[in-house]
Every structure is written in structure tokens, then in C-alpha cells.
Amino acid sequence: MASKARKATPKTAASVAKNAAVATERDRTPLCLVNPDGSVVKGAKLPVIPDADLKRLFEVMLQNREIDERMLTVQRQGRIGFYMQSRGEEGSILGAAYATTKADWLFLCYRELASLLWRGMTLQTFANQLFGNRQDLVKGRQMPCHYTDRAIGLVSISSPVSTQIPQAAGVGWAMKLKGEENVSLCFMGEGGTAEGDFHCGMNFAAVYKANVVFVCRNNGWAISTPAEVQSASETFAMKARAYGMPGVLVDGGDIFAMIAATREAVERARKGEGPTLIEARTYRFSAHSSSDDPSVYRDEKADQAKFAHMDPLPRLRNFLKHRELWSQEWEQSVVTKIQDQLATAIKLAETMDLPQTETVFEDVYKELPWHLREEKNEALRHKQKPVHGVVNATSSAKG
Amino acid sequence: MAYQFILPDIGEGVVEGEVVRWHVKPGDVVKEDQTLVEIMTDKATVQIPSPKAGKVSKLFFKEGEVAKVGKAIIEIDTGGEASAPAPAPAAEKAPSRAPDSTPPPQRVEVSRTEPRASFEATSTQAVAQGSNALVASTGEREILATPAVRKLARDEGVELQKVAGTGPFGRITREDVLRQAQGGQVISFTPPPQAKAQTTQTEAPVRENVQARTQEPRREDRQDHRQESRGNSRDFGREPVREEPRDPPPPRREEPRRDEPRRDEMRPAAQQQSQPAQAQQQSSQLPPPRPGQETRVQIRGLRKRISEKMHQSKSTAAHFTYVDEFDLTDLVKLREQVNGKLAAQKIKLNFLPFIMKACVVALRKFPAINALVDDARGEYVMKSDINIGIAVQTDDGLMVPVVRNVDQKSMVQLQREIETLSEKVRRRQATQQELTGGSFTITSLGALGGMLATPVINYPEVAILGVHAIKKKPAVVGEQVVIRDLGNFAASFDHRLIDGYIGAQFIAEVKRLLEDPTTLFLEL
Numbered sequence: 056m057a058s059k060a061r062k063a064t065p066k067t068a069a070s071v072a073k074n075a076a077v078a079t080e081r082d083r084t085p086l087c088l089v090n091p092d093g094s095v096v097k098g099a100k101l102p103v104i105p106d107a108d109l110k111r112l113f114e115v116m117l118q119n120r121e122i123d124e125r126m127l128t129v130q131r132q133g134r135i136g137f138y139m140q141s142r143g144e145e146g147s148i149l150g151a152a153y154a155t156t157k158a159d160w161l162f163l164c165y166r167e168l169a170s171l172l173w174r175g176m177t178l179q180t181f182a183n184q185l186f187g188n189r190q191d192l193v194k195g196r197q198m199p200c201h202y203t204d205r206a207i208g209l210v211s212i213s214s215p216v217s218t219q220i221p222q223a224a225g226v227g228w229a230m231k232l233k234g235e236e237n238v239s240l241c242f243m244g245e246g247g248t249a250e251g252d253f254h255c256g257m258n259f260a261a262v263y264k265a266n267v268v269f270v271c272r273n274n275g276w277a278i279s280t281p282a283e284v285q286s287a288s289e290t291f292a293m294k295a296r297a298y299g300m301p302g303v304l305v306d307g308g309d310i311f312a313m314i315a316a317t318r319e320a321v322e323r324a325r326k327g328e329g330p331t332l333i334e335a336r337t338y339r340f341s342a343h344s345s346s347d348d349p350s351v352y353r354d355e356k357a358d359q360a361k362f363a364h365m366d367p368l369p370r371l372r373n374f375l376k377h378r379e380l381w382s383q384e385w386e387q388s389v390v391t392k393i394q395d396q397l398a399t400a401i402k403l404a405e406t407m408d409l410p411q412t413e414t415v416f417e418d419v420y421k422e423l424p425w426h427l428r429e430e431k432n433e434a435l436r437h438k439q440k441p442v443h444g445v446v447n448a449t450s451s452a453k454g
Numbered sequence: 455m456a457y458q459f460i461l462p463d464i465g466e467g468v469v470e471g472e473v474v475r476w477h478v479k480p481g482d483v484v485k486e487d488q489t490l491v492e493i494m495t496d497k498a499t500v501q502i503p504s505p506k507a508g509k510v511s512k513l514f515f516k517e518g519e520v521a522k523v524g525k526a527i528i529e530i531d532t533g534g535e536a537s538a539p540a541p542a543p544a545a546e547k548a549p550s551r552a553p554d555s556t557p558p559p560q561r562v563e564v565s566r567t568e569p570r571a572s573f574e575a576t577s578t579q580a581v582a583q584g585s586n587a588l589v590a591s592t593g594e595r596e597i598l599a600t601p602a603v604r605k606l607a608r609d610e611g612v613e614l615q616k617v618a619g620t621g622p623f624g625r626i627t628r629e630d631v632l633r634q635a636q637g638g639q640v641i642s643f644t645p646p647p648q649a650k651a652q653t654t655q656t657e658a659p660v661r662e663n664v665q666a667r668t669q670e671p672r673r674e675d676r677q678d679h680r681q682e683s684r685g686n687s688r689d690f691g692r693e694p695v696r697e698e699p700r701d702p703p704p705p706r707r708e709e710p711r712r713d714e715p716r717r718d719e720m721r722p723a724a725q726q727q728s729q730p731a732q733a734q735q736q737s738s739q740l741p742p743p744r745p746g747q748e749t750r751v752q753i754r755g756l757r758k759r760i761s762e763k764m765h766q767s768k769s770t771a772a773h774f775t776y777v778d779e780f781d782l783t784d785l786v787k788l789r790e791q792v793n794g795k796l797a798a799q800k801i802k803l804n805f806l807p808f809i810m811k812a813c814v815v816a817l818r819k820f821p822a823i824n825a826l827v828d829d830a831r832g833e834y835v836m837k838s839d840i841n842i843g844i845a846v847q848t849d850d851g852l853m854v855p856v857v858r859n860v861d862q863k864s865m866v867q868l869q870r871e872i873e874t875l876s877e878k879v880r881r882r883q884a885t886q887q888e889l890t891g892g893s894f895t896i897t898s899l900g901a902l903g904g905m906l907a908t909p910v911i912n913y914p915e916v917a918i919l920g921v922h923a924i925k926k927k928p929a930v931v932g933e934q935v936v937i938r939d940l941g942n943f944a945a946s947f948d949h950r951l952i953d954g955y956i957g958a959q960f961i962a963e964v965k966r967l968l969e970d971p972t973t974l975f976l977e978l
Contacts, residue, residue, distance in 0.1 A: 128487055128503045130464070131462075131464060131500055131501065131502050131503050132462070132502070132503055132504070132505040133460065133461070133462020133463070133464065133505075134462075134505065136463065136466070137466060342498070345464065345465065345500075346464075346465035346466045346468075346497050346498065347497070347498060348497065348498030348499055348500070350499075351498075425608070426601045426604050426605060426608075429604060430601075433596065433597060436596070437596065
């Protein structure tokens with residue numbers, strides 16, 4: 056030992072510091088099981104997924120994309136106030152969701168519609184939230200896309216970046232304390248890792264070996280901030296190491312790799328072995344939101360072509376073709392069906408009354424304190440303005 | 455049927471957009487979702503798809519022009535659709551939303567009547583008045599005020615309905631409430647019945663006395679600025695003058711649960727007959743509750759200030775009370791003589807000016823007692839001016855007007871000032887100046903004075919002198935029991951700053967001076 060050490064290159068503070076920040080080849084290589092052309096990577100062992108599930112996953116991906124297209128149009132028509140698409144990320148989100156069950160709590164960033172569709176949130180619940188109508192589960196109080204749905208284990212989404220991370224860690228710890236085997240699945244964007252909450256949540260979860268799986272959707276852009284300037288780490292998965300938890304970099308375009316990585320992480324968490332950070336490397340093909348115009352800060356045409364191979368939809372389609380599980384008619388029927396269902400849901404959601412004014416005063420106090428009672432009475436004395444801010448828009452969208 | 459597409463807010467708070475390019479022109483037939491126009495906002499350039507199918511009849515903006523969000527930008531003749539049964543006018547179908555062709559809602563729309571019977575009744579008037587609900591109909595004025603201001607108004611017993619807001623859109627500001635609270639003009643304590651609608655603003659000046667003293671000295675400057683409008687109280691207004699609170703506090707559990715329990719049960723009949731000023735009376739002045747009932751009165755206004763002040767004093771200052779019996783026989787005689795001489799001037803000194811003068815001499819010897827404590831800064835503030843507060847009982851509670859520079863005034867001046875101040879306080883006409891700035895307090899219970907009380911320090915002062923009744927009692931003089939005029943003096947000190955020895959010395963000094971009033975004159 057002693058002689059070996061002497062022979063090795065002498066360590067210096069500078070060399071140690073230099074090496075510490077460098078990613079190894081392993082760190083840099085995303086887990087990939089299925090190639091963009093749908094072929095299985097040589098030597099890769101695919102996770103076990105029944106054919107029916109494979110088809111269903113593809114369906115949800117298609118549905119997600121159709122819904123996104125439609126809702127952006129509806130937003131542009133001024134019928135809803137806001138929308139966020141997730142094109143290019145459906146696969147990684149869906150893969151992670153597939154590896155969990157409804158008993159596992161969901162803490163979302165905001166772009167994870169695919170996980171909700173997979174868990175069975177109804178289109179009507181979805182549309183009601185976007186229109187903020189009387190049936191909206193959050194009573195029109197949240198921006199569109201900030202869903203909540205207890206029935207599928209979804210904790211209400213909040214806009215402030217990364218607040219869900221410590222919450223997920225806390226819930227995961229509670230699960231552990233109660234001896235439960237379920238986990239909390241927490242999504243964040245790569246931009247969210249720059250928040251203090253990321254540190255708190257990761258540290259806490261690791262220290263207490265909480266039942267959590269963190270999924271960092273690295274889609275390359277935090278609105279207009281590119282991932283390269285978001286962090287000095289070469290990968291986001293690497294950050295896990297310093298917290299004392301496994302970090303896995305996954306090709307987010309490969310739903311199989313995503314399922315495999317998440318299943319492992321969920322298993323670890325269920326066994327009480329603590330959290331995992333999964334970095335799903337994807338590309339955000341769409342704008343950040345309906346308020347964003349990416350052409351201002353990136354070369355849209357070039358990028359769409361450059362990252363096309365990262366799109367999970369064609370990759371899964373190719374795989375299904377290899378397995379002879381896909382047909383053009385089937386895909387078309389799925390699309391037509393979702394379009395019809397969505398149109399019905401939108402129509403109903405749009406014609407439904409807006410939340411009653413008095414609901415604004417509900418859900419915080421069991422008995423209203425005096426000042427809120429005063430406000431409530433005054434609000435009721437006014438003839439209402441609708442609660443949600445899409446008045447002009449809805450008027451134009453009638454009929 | 456003509457359909458106007460109104461430019462929506464396409465990007466979270468966008469107010470306008472430039473028409474970059476029209477994708478359609480008048481006469482074109484468009485399908486639903488077909489791109490109509492490209493709009494450039496300060497956030498993004500977006501393509502707007504048509505929500506309707508039809509024939510373009512009119513473009514309201516040229517390329518390069520800026521369209522406001524909420525304005526119609528294009529008109530589409532939806533033609534055949536109009537006759538179809540499905541798309542009824544929006545106003546009928548969903549009354550909560552504006553009809554198709556209506557220009558964007560101004561602020562509140564007449565048409566946007568919610569079909570809800572529950573509050574239909576309460577709001578009929580406002581609706582009937584039409585579009586501008588900000589200034590609603592008869593009587594009931596709409597109120598714009600933040601929760602903090604509402605809280606303040608509630609604490610001050612100010613009815614927001616009666617406050618004119620000076621903020622944006624008539625919003626009621628903190629200053630508006632305070633102005634109302636301090637009354638602006640002084641109005642007689644018991645208003646004539648006609649005054650009922652215009653709630654009478656009576657003032658409770660002591661309150662500020664009580665409170666202002668808690669504030670560090672430099673705040674007094676700021677208060678003085680506000681004086682100019684001559685109202686006295688800055689932070690505290692009158693005792694609540696409200697016949698019925700707009701929003702009564704929730705009934706407590708033990709009260710019978712009925713719809714309007716308070717008004718019947720809690721308020722004496724007199725108050726219900728709009729005698730606002732009397733509604734504020736102390737609980738002790740309320741008629742006793744009916745058998746089996748109890749009377750609950752919100753602690754507010756002056757009573758609340760007193761309550762807070764007393765609690766603050768007792769929970770902050772480390773009170774100790776020192777009592778001694780004074781033989782005031784000589785003082786009683788002296789006072790009789792003096793008053794005999796003053797009779798021509800129609801003025802009569804009572805004991806207080808003598809006691810105040812004795813305190814002046816003693817406070818000069820023990821300057822540590824003529825002081826304030828500034829707990830917020832951990833400082834002990836000794837005062838050069840000798841300003842003595844005198845406790846006065848009013849109908850609404852205890853008030854403490856301040857006689858300034860007691861050392862520089864003659865006894866006659868002091869007597870006059872005591873009388874004036876007491877009267878002003880009882881009439882609630884005292885100014886803030888007259889209610890603040892004390893450095894020591896004397897509380898005299900007069901003829902009622904009993905034998906012994908433990909006065910509560912007028913915090914942040916550090917000492918208070920309580921004067922009890924002066925009575926003829928047996929006393930030992932030399933080896934004999936004789937009848938003398940004896941009175942007990944009880945003084946409380948903040949033991950954190952005033953040691954027992956100092957307090958005792960101070961009282962001994964006052965005693966020496968009052969028992970032999972000639973020395974008092976020598977040392978003044």
C-alpha cells in the first residue's frame with residue numbers, strides 16, 4: 056500500500072480540486088436502452104412492460120400532444136388565459152409516472168400533464184381547471200395548468216419554482232416514519248436546481264433517507280436561460296453525489312430507459328434506502344408557455360432539426376412498429392377520439408358558470424374572521440365580476 | 455350574424471399588441487382555428503386562430519397599428535350560424551358572461567348578472583343602478599379599504615361607511631381613518647338626536663396620553679406634525695360611537711344561537727333608538743342584563759387603550775409601592791389662610807398645587823424619578839422639564855392631562871390650569887399637546903381617597919404618587935394623643951430603575967415639605 060501510494064502521481068490540492076469537478080465518462084453518458092430508430096441498444100436489458108401497457112403509453116403520448124396543440128389554439132383565441140405545452144418531454148414524464156402507482160404522491164413542476172393523463176385525470180377535470188369554472192377543483196384560484204387532483208395522488212401545483220421539492224422530501228420522510236412503502240415522485244426543471252429549495256429538499260431527503268424519487272427534467276431551457284449557464288456542473292445528475300444519493304442521467308427521449316431508471320429508484324425508496332435524483336435529458340420543443348416566444352432567444356428551425364432525435368414519440372412508434380404493435384389506422388383513431396373527447400370537454404367547461412364569488416372566502420378559515428366577513432358582504436353587494444380573468448375572451452368564444 | 459373578435463390578453467398581463475400581418479382580408483371565408491392575424495406583443499409574436507367560421511367582414515386595424523387588449527380587431531359574419539338554434543346569444547345562454555358583440559367590459563358589466571337568488575336580494579339596488587358599481591346606489595356606499603385599515607377602523611370604532619376616502623378610487627387610507635377618529639371638529643359629548651346619521655365624533659384624548667407616553671420621545675415630534683389639523687389624537691380616536699356594528703362579532707358559544715342575538719340582548723334599548731353617543735358608554739353604565747342572560751361588550755376605544763396600557767405597565771415595570779402617613783395639619787391651616795386671601799379673586803386652591811410644588815422640590819433632589827424608560831432601546835431617559843400628569847376620571851375612563859413646567863408656575867396658575875385641563879378632558883376637548891409629555895404623575899382620589907391603593911405607574915414614566923383622603927385622626931404628638939389632619943401617600947416606582955431606598959427618600963422629602971409647608975416656600 057505504502058509503496059504504491061508513493062509511486063502514484065503525488066496529490067496536490069490543485070489536482071484534487073480539478074478532478075472533483077470533472078464528470079467521468081460514465082457521468083456523461085445517459086442511460087439509453089432503445090435507439091431513436093426503435094432498435095434496442097446492443098446488450099441492453101429492457102424493463103418488463105406488457106404490450107397493452109406499451110400501446111397505452113403511446114396513446115397517452117399522442118393524446119398529450121393533441122391536447123397541447125388544441126389548448127394552445129384555445130389560448131390564442133383568448134378563451135383561456137394561459138397554457139403550457141410539453142412536446143418532447145412526454146416520454147420521460149410518462150416513463151417516471153409509469154414506474155409508480157396512484158398511492159405514490161405526485162409533486163409536479165407544471166409541465167407534467169402526461170403523468171396526470173397516465174394516472175387517469177379526466178379530460179373534464181383538466182378542462183375545468185383551464186377554464187377556472189365552477190367545477191374546477193381549485194375553484195378558479197390557480198393559473199391554468201396548475202392542477203390538483205386528490206383522486207390521482209396529485210398535490211396542488213404552485214408557480215413558485217422548486218417549492219415542491221422540500222414538500223416532497225417531507226412527505227417522503229413521513230411515509231418512511233409511518234412505515235409505508237409508497238413514495239413521493241417529485242419533478243423539477245433543471246432551472247429549479249438553482250433554487251435554495253432544491254438544496255434543502257435534496258439534503259433533507261438524503262439525510263433522512265426519505266421515500267422520494269426526484270426527476271429533473273433537463274429540457275435545456277429555463278424559459279430563456281440555457282442549461283449551460285444554469286449550473287457549472289457538467290450534468291445535473293452529478294449533483295446527487297454530493298448529497299449522498301444516487302444520481303442517474305437518462306436519455307429522456309427513451310421511455311424504456313426512463314422506466315428502468317425510475318423503477319430502480321422507486322424500489323430503493325420503497326425499501327427505505329433513500330432518494331434518487333434522475334436527470335431526464337430532453338429538449339423543450341415548444342415555447343416555455345403561451346406567454347413565451349423562443350424565436351427571440353434560440354434558432355428555432357435549426358434546433359428543432361438538431362434535437363429531433365430526442366423526441367420520444369417517434370422513438371416509441373418505431374419500437375412498436377418493430378414489435379408489430381402499431382398501425383396507421385390505430386394511431387389515427389386515437390387522435391380522432393381524443394380530439395372529439397377534448398372538444399366535448401372544452402365545450403362543457405367553457406359553458407359552465409364561473410365559481411361563485413363567495414367561494415373566494417372559503418377553505419382557509421373554518422369560521423370567517425370579521426374582516427373577511429366584511430369583505431364577503433361587500434363583495435356580494437357588488438354585482439359580480441367573474442372570478443377568473445378570461446372574461447373578454449370567453450365572451451368572444453361563445454357559440 | 456356579425457361576430458367581433460376581441461383581442462385577448464395572450465401573454466399574462468399584455469395590454470396591447472401590434473398587428474404585424476393579417477392572414478385574411480375582408481371577403482375571405484375563414485374556417486374555425488384558421489390563422490387570422492399575427493400580433494406582436496411585448497412578450498411574443500403570436501398567430502391568432504379564429505374561434506369562428508364565417509366570412510371576414512371588417513378589419514379594425516391596419517398592419518403596423520397597435521390594438522388594445524379588449525378591443526375588437528376583426529368582424530366575421532358567421533352567417534348561417536345565426537339561424538342555427540345552437541349558438542344563442544351569450545347573454546341569454548350564460549348570463550354571467552358578456553354577449554358576443556359587446557365591446558369589452560368597462561369595469562363592471564350590467565349584463566353580467568349572476569342568476570343567484572341568494573344575494574340577488576341584497577344587491578338588487580346596486581344592480582338597478584347600472585354600470586358603475588364602484589359608486590353603488592342609495593345609502594350603502596361601497597368601501598375600498600385594506601384589511602389593515604379595516605382593522606384600525608374597527609379598533610378605533612370608526613365606521614368606514616362614514617369615512618371619505620382620499621386614496622385612489624376613493625380608497626380609505628389609514629390617515630382617513632385616523633382623521634375621522636380624532637374627530638376633526640369637536641362635537642358635544644351628547645349629540646342631539648338629529649345628529650344620528652352623521653355619527654358624532656367625540657374624542658377620547660386621554661387615550662393618546664396613555665399611549666403616546668409609551669412611545670419613544672422622538673415620536674412625539676412626528677405626532678406634533680399631525681397636530682396642525684388640531685385634532686388631537688393621532689393613533690387613537692374616540693370611543694366607538696356606533697349604534698350597531700356593521701359586522702358584529704360572532705356570537706360566543708355560550709350565547710343562545712339565534713340570528714340576531716346581539717342587538718336584542720346585548721344592547722340596551724336606548725342604544726337601539728339611535729343615540730349614538732350613548733352607545734359608547736362604559737359597561738358599568740349599561741343596564742344590567744336580564745335574568746339568565748349576560749351582557750357582552752367589546753373592549754374597544756378608550757377602554758381598550760387603558761386596558762392595554764395598564765397591562766403593559768404592570769407586565770413591564772417592576773412595581774413596588776411605598777406608603778407613608780403625612781401629618782398635614784399645618785398644610786390644612788395654611789391652605790385655609792391662603793384661600794381666605796384668594797377669596798376676592800374667586801379662586802380656591804385645593805391640595806394638589808401644594809403637592810405638586812412639593813414634588814417639584816423633591817424631583818429636583820431626585821432627578822432619577824423625573825424620568826422615562828425607553829425599553830425598546832434599553833435606555834433610561836431623565837427629563838429636565840418637570841411636567842406632571844394628573845389623573846382625571848371621565849365618563850369614559852381614566853385620562854391623564856399634563857401640567858407642563860410645574861416648577862415655573864405659581865400655585866394660582868397651577869390651580870387654574872388643573873381646573874381648565876380637567877374640564878377640557880371631561881369635555882373631550884383637550885389637545886394632544888395637553889395629553890402628552892409627562893414625566894411624573896399624581897393620582898388623587900380626593901375625598902373618596904380611602905386608606906391605601908397601589909397606583910399603577912403611567913408607563914413609561916417610572917413613578918407615580920397616589921394621594922388619599924386627608925382626614926382628622928388621632929395622632930401622637932410629643933407624649934399626647936391629639937387630633938390631627940392625616941393623610942396617606944402611596945407612591946409606586948419601577949423597581950428596575952428606582953431602588954427602594956431612593957423611592958423612600960423621595961417620599962420622605964415630599965413628606966417633610968408638606969408637613970412643614972414653610973420649608974416648601976423656602977425651597978421653591
